[in-house]
Amino acid sequence: MKGGLGDMMKKAQEMQENMQKAQQELAAKEISGESGGGLVQITMRGTHEVNSVRIDSSLMEEDKDMLEDLIAAAMNDAVHKVAKTNQDSMQGLTEGLNLPPGFKLPF
Secondary structure: OHHHHHHHHHHHHHHHHHHHHHHHHHHHOEEEEEEHHHOEEEEEEOOOOEEEEEEOHHHHHOOHHHHHHHHHHHHHHHHHHHHHHHHHHHHHHHOOOOOOOOOOOOO
């Protein structure tokens, strides 16, 4: 029994170290979202911090409301891609833990 608990604690510590490393890698990863067929592109890190916004010059002469909608759509696209990337990256770390269905670890 004692060895089982020790093994479990060792695995938990290894998982924590792997999660920290994965979080650091995700924080450095850049992911782009776009809208308008690429006319608006937003690049953000895995931490959801926006690195850059690129707006095609052809949109500068267009309707302000349309440009605002395209920026919002590109932002949402980037946020969804970052969330999916983070989820996919962390999923591999929690495999084999036999967590109950629906249980979510704080990432």
